[in-house]
Amino acid sequence: xxxxxxxxxxxxxxxxxxxxxxxxxxxxxxxxxxxxxxxxxxxxxxxxxxxxxxxxxxxxxxxxxxxxxxxxxxxxxxxxxxxxxxxxxxxxxxxxxxxxxxxxxxxxxxxxxxxxxxxxxxxxxxxxxxxxxxxxxxxxxxxxxxxxxxxxxxxxxxxxxxxxxxxxxxxxxxxxxxxxxxxxxxxxxxxxxxxxxxxxxxxxxxxxxxxxxxxxxxxxxxxxxxxxxxxxxxxxxxxxxxxxxxxxxxxxxxxxxxxxxxxxxxxxxxxxxxxxxxxxxxxxxxxxxxxxxxxxxxxxxxxxxxxxxxxxxxxxxxxxxxxxxxxxxxxxxxxxxxxxxxxxxxxxxxxxxxxxxxxxxxxxxxxxxxxxxx
Numbered sequence: 001x002x003x004x005x006x007x008x009x010x011x012x013x014x015x016x017x018x019x020x021x022x023x024x025x026x027x028x029x030x031x032x033x034x035x036x037x038x039x040x041x042x043x044x045x046x047x048x049x050x051x052x053x054x055x056x057x058x059x060x061x062x063x064x065x066x067x068x069x070x071x072x073x074x075x076x077x078x079x080x081x082x083x084x085x086x087x088x089x090x091x092x093x094x095x096x097x098x099x100x101x102x103x104x105x106x107x108x109x110x111x112x113x114x115x116x117x118x119x120x121x122x123x124x125x126x127x128x129x130x131x132x133x134x135x136x137x138x139x140x141x142x143x144x145x146x147x148x149x150x151x152x153x154x155x156x157x158x159x160x161x162x163x164x165x166x167x168x169x170x171x172x173x174x175x176x177x178x179x180x181x182x183x184x185x186x187x188x189x190x191x192x193x194x195x196x197x198x199x200x201x202x203x204x205x206x207x208x209x210x211x212x213x214x215x216x217x218x219x220x221x222x223x224x225x226x227x228x229x230x231x232x233x234x235x236x237x238x239x240x241x242x243x244x245x246x247x248x249x250x251x252x253x254x255x256x257x258x259x260x261x262x263x264x265x266x267x268x269x270x271x272x273x274x275x276x277x278x279x280x281x282x283x284x285x286x287x288x289x290x291x292x293x294x295x296x297x298x299x300x301x302x303x304x305x306x307x308x309x310x311x312x313x314x315x316x317x318x319x320x321x322x323x324x325x326x327x328x329x330x331x332x333x334x335x336x337x338x339x340x341x342x343x344x345x346x347x348x349x350x351x352x353x354x355x356x357x358x359x360x361x362x363x364x365x366x367x368x369x370x371x372x373x374x
Contacts, residue, residue: 004032004033004034004035004036005034005035005036005091005364005365005367005368006036006038006088006089006090006091007035007036007037007038007089007091007092007093007364008038008039008040008061008086008089008091008092008093009023009037009038009039009040009093009094009095010039010040010092010093010094010095010096010100010103011023011039011040011041011042011095011096012041012042012043012096013041013042013043013045013047014039014041014047014048014049014050014053014060015047015048015049015205015236015261016048016049016205016235016236016261016262016265017205018120018171018282018283018284018285018286018287019095019120020047020048020049021286022171022172022173022286023037023039023095024049024052024053025172025173025174025353025357026172026353026356026357026360027053027056027058028056028174029174029353029354029357030357030360030361031361032056032057034361034365035361035364035365036057036058037053037056037058038058038059038060038061038089039053039058039059039060039061040060040061040062040063040082041060041061041062041063042063042064042065042096043062043064044062044064047060048261061082063075063078063079063082064078065078072102075102076102076106079103079106079107079110080106080109080110083106083107083110083112084110089112090112090113090114090367090368091112091113091114091116091364091367091368092104092107092112092114092115092116093116093118094115094116094117094118095118095120097119097120097121097158097283100117100118100119100144100158101117101141101143101144104116104117104143104144105143107143108143113145113367114145114146114367115143115144115145115146116144116145116146116147116148117144117146117147117148117158117159118147118148118149118169119147119148119149119150119154119155119157119158119159119166119283120150120154120171120283120284121154121157121158121281121282121283141159141160141162144159144162146167147159147162147165147166147167148166148167148168148169149163149166149167149168149169149283150168150169150170150171150283150284150307151168151283151284151305151307151308152168152305152307153283153305154283154284154305155168169356169359169360170350170351170356171284171286171289171351172350172351172352172353172355172356172357173286173289173290173293173346173351173352173353174352174353175293175343175346175347175351175352175353176343177266178266178269178290178293178294178343179293179294179295179341179343180270180294180295180339180341180342180343181267181270182270184267184270184271185270185271187267188267188268188270188271189271192257192271194230194271196228197228197229197230198226198228198229198230198273198274198334199229199230199231199232199271199272199273199274200219200222200229200230200231200232200272200273200274200275200276200330201231201232201234201268201269201271201272201273201274201275201276201291201296202215202231202232202233202234202235202275202276202277203234203235203265203269203287203290203291204234204235204277204279204287205235205236205237206235206236206237206238206239206240206242206243207237207238207239208239208280209279209280209281209282210235210237210279210280211278211279211280211301211319212233212239212243213242213243213246214278214319214323215231215276215278216231216243216246216247216250216252216256217323218276218278218323218326218327218330219231219252219255219256219327220250220252220323221323221324221326221327222327222330222331223252223255225331226331226334229255230255230256230257231252231255231256231257232257232259232268232271232272233256233257233258233259234259234260234261234262234265234268235260235261236260236261240258244258265287265290266290266294269290269291269294269296270294272291272294272296273296273297273333273334274296274297274298274299274330274333274334275288275291275296275297275298275299276298276299276300276326276330277291277298277299277300277301277304278300278301278319278326279300279301279303279304280301280303280319281303282301282303282304282305282308283305284304284305284307284308285300285304285305285308288300288304288308288314289308289310289346289351292310292311292313292314292342292345292346293342293343293346293351294342294343295313295339295340295341295342295343296313296339297313297314297315297333297339298313298314298315299315299317299326299329299330299333300314300315300316300317301316301317301318301319302316302317302318302319303319304316310342310345310346310349310351311340311342311345311346313340313342315329317329
């Protein structure tokens with residue numbers, strides 16, 4: 001095989017979301033002599049990982065989707081132009097949860113042989129996208145040749161009666177990178193002036209699903225009796241300014257740090273004492289896997305799938321219990337604050353990137369061989 005197999009991954013934008021971080025973890029680790037990733041993104045703006053993608057030899061194609069039924073004709077026209085102009089993509093791997101079926105139907109029309117739909121969530125990103133998801137699920141299922149999922153719940157949401165055909169593909173990470181390192185803990189606490197503080201941490205895009213407003217309420221309740229507490233927020237997004245305003249109005253601006261998008265999340269996890277993740281919904285919640293690998297005690301929403309619990313360091317709590325209850329859970333963890341070595345547990349559960357990159361590479365190569373021999 002003289003040239004690597006070309007895979008076109010279809011995503012929203014290559015920023016620091018869970019799907020994008022998973023793809024970059026895989027991309028960094030795959031044998032690029034055998035497989036090469038390219039990306040079709042739904043934005044004209046530069047993504048966080050764009051420079052790294054190009055440095056690794058990948059291409060980026062840009063389309064603009066209005067994410068509406070009215071704009072479907074124009075959107076399908078953009079897709080067709082790319083699929084027809086680049087016949088090298090015999091494998092298209094879509095991560096667009098809401099309407100992978102629509103995308104892959106167009107790929108089928110353009111004679112793309114292998115069309116993978118990968119489900120990463122159990123809810124539409126917004127109410128505006130719900131009609132598109134219903135249309136995609138109704139008419140696009142037969143255009144899918146392979147189904148991947150990060151959890152059983154995500155498979156059912158995206159594929160319905162076809163859910164049992166989905167292959168579980170674990171949201172793997174570089175476990176060695178995320179293991180706890182005391183030297184980083186001290187270095188970053190010095191840098192951020194966090195010594196002698198109890199650090200509650202969160203990583204996630206500022207949108208409705210991540211539920212930052214509730215997190216601020218939890219922190220407010222907890223900090224009433226714990227004035228040495230700090231909240232560390234890593235990420236960016238459309239609701240960031242709204243949350244900053246809420247923090248200011250509640251008089252918490254000296255206790256909440258907004259760090260924006262970072263390329264050193266693995267090191268910042270070492271700074272934290274507890275990881276809190278009150279998402280309204282998640283396909284899995286890859287950052288919770290990273291936090292467990294770092295040995296952090298984790299309090300997460302019961303809306304997350306049970307597959308995310310890889311160690312006894314993670315505890316599910318219902319959002320309906322309210323902010324006071326969540327604050328009490330944090331207080332119990334503070335009183336029994338024991339950071340445990342946990343990266344080996346994550347490896348044993350099958351979430352290490354190296355084995356998963358090999359598995360995915362072999363899947364792509366098998367598709368290629370089938371095409372050549374067929």
